[in-house]
Amino acid sequence: MLVQGALQLPGDKSISHRAIMLSAIADGVSCVRNLNDGADLQSTINILRDCGASIEQKEDEIIINGKKLHSPSKDLDCGNSGTTTRLVSGLLSSQKLIFTLTGDESLSKRPMKRIVTPLVGMGCKISSNNGLLPLSIDASDGITAIDYDMTVASAQVKSCILFSALGGNNISIINEIIPTRNHSEIMLKNMGVSIEREGSKIIVHPLKSKLKSIDISVPSDPSSAAFFAALAVINNNSNLKLTNVLLNESRIGFVEVLNQMNCLISKSNESVHNGEKVGDLTISSSNLKATEIKSETIPSIIDEVPILAVVAAFANGTTVFKNVEELKYKECDRLRAIIHNLEAFGIKAYEKNNDLFVEGGKVKRMPKITTFDDHRIAMAFTILSLTSFKKYELDNRSCVDISLPNFFNYLSEITK
Ligand code: S3P
Numbered sequence: 001m002l003v004q005g006a007l008q009l010p011g012d013k014s015i016s017h018r019a020i021m022l023s024a025i026a027d028g029v030s031c032v033r034n035l036n037d038g039a040d041l042q043s044t045i046n047i048l049r050d051c052g053a054s055i056e057q058k059e060d061e062i063i064i065n066g067k068k069l070h071s072p073s074k075d076l077d078c079g080n081s082g083t084t085t086r087l088v089s090g091l092l093s094s095q096k097l098i099f100t101l102t103g104d105e106s107l108s109k110r111p112m113k114r115i116v117t118p119l120v121g122m123g124c125k126i127s128s129n130n131g132l133l134p135l136s137i138d139a140s141d142g143i144t145a146i147d148y149d150m151t152v153a154s155a156q157v158k159s160c161i162l163f164s165a166l167g168g169n170n171i172s173i174i175n176e177i178i179p180t181r182n183h184s185e186i187m188l189k190n191m192g193v194s195i196e197r198e199g200s201k202i203i204v205h206p207l208k209s210k211l212k213s214i215d216i217s218v219p220s221d222p223s224s225a226a227f228f229a230a231l232a233v234i235n236n237n238s239n240l241k242l243t244n245v246l247l248n249e250s251r252i253g254f255v256e257v258l259n260q261m262n263c264l265i266s267k268s269n270e271s272v273h274n275g276e277k278v279g280d281l282t283i284s285s286s287n288l289k290a291t292e293i294k295s296e297t298i299p300s301i302i303d304e305v306p307i308l309a310v311v312a313a314f315a316n317g318t319t320v321f322k323n324v325e326e327l328k329y330k331e332c333d334r335l336r337a338i339i340h341n342l343e344a345f346g347i348k349a350y351e352k353n354n355d356l357f358v359e360g361g362k363v364k365r366m367p368k369i370t371t372f373d374d375h376r377i378a379m380a381f382t383i384l385s386l387t388s389f390k391k392y393e394l395d396n397r398s399c400v401d402i403s404l405p406n407f408f409n410y411l412s413e414i415t416k
Pocket of ligand 1: 013014015083153154155156157159181302303326
């Protein structure tokens with residue numbers, strides 16, 4: 001198959017959530033363009049509206065009129081979105097609100113104790129279903145500052161604490177040994193918050209006045225770009241350009257990993273917008289060799305492991321992803337889902353002590369892809385199937401709507 005052309009993808013999901021949430025409590029009118037068009041963002045928008053936010057969705061921009069939010073009169077439905085659940089918990093507690101968060105079947109299995117512990121430490125009264133949703137949070141007594149050592153490498157947990165700390169009575173400190181995506185820190189600084197990183201510590205001051213409003217065009221999502229980049233590297237004679245991609249170092253570990261695997265990926269047109277690096281990626285096919293991905297690299301490829309495992313299936317040798325335990329707690333148990341689907345295609349893959357091993361080899365058969373209703377599993381294995389058989393069959397096509405509703409259209413735009 002020939003992969004050729006150029007794509008400009010919708011906005012980054014992580015930055016989109018943060019832009020909408022923080023604008024909702026900012027001073028005056030904010031404008032957000034190129035918002036991620038997935039269902040997760042709609043969950044965030046609906047929840048904020050349930051708390052009184054003024055969010056107007058126009059065709060190519062979102063206008064948010066910052067307001068004092070109020071406690072909702074009904075449960076807040078986070079749908080499938082872990083980012084919504086964890087970040088909204090922090091945001092609404094900074095506003096001293098009382099609220100209950102619910103979610104779909106997948107989200108209701110994902111661990112929430114990781115945010116309950118710090119939020120309780122900050123003075124919230126919380127009840128949960130044994131560390132799972134529904135989560136009822138009462139922050140009406142106000143937020144006390146915290147000095148917190150992160151126990152998991154999670155940008156969602158970090159952001160929950162940072163957002164909550166905005167309403168704190170003093171300076172909060174988060175000790176993050178393994179760095180994770182830093183969009184919250186960058187955006188908060190741009191909106192006037194006093195926030196600094198000193199070594200592994202992030203020091204954040206509570207708000208003295210309201211956040212400054214923002215005017216932002218969200219760069220394209222590198223986690224979506226990774227699927228098309230992978231398609232180009234595993235198909236001979238390909239040449240693909242992905243434009244206006246977010247190039248924040250904490251997000252583009254996949255570019256480094258692919259380069260390590262002998263791929264040809266170059267960056268161009270680099271610039272900085274609203275504190276975030278943006279640029280174009282040009283990708284061509286190459287002879288792939290296996291690699292070992294260190295545990296410290298995992299946070300920068302946390303959402304790209306499924307598609308990198310697919311690339312590893314086409315590489316010469318065994319690729320090892322060290323310490324990918326966190327994959328078990330995503331939209332599905334992605335460690336199991338990756339191994340299940342690779343094996344179904346006839347590629348040997350297994351887990352040992354939370355390390356994932358993928359033995360590059362010949363794809364032997366075309367199964368119906370088991371998505372586990374997970375968008376990234378669906379997209380990763382569509383790429384594998386399309387490359388090997390020029391067709392694919394999924395048990396659930398619509399789950400791609402969570403982050404990239406036009407995935408299949410983009411695929412047809414660049415394949416021949
Ligand atoms: C996200 C952080 C990551 C990532 C998720 C988005 C964010 O989750 O997997 O898709 O926007 O902060 P964890 O922080 O739980 O690793």
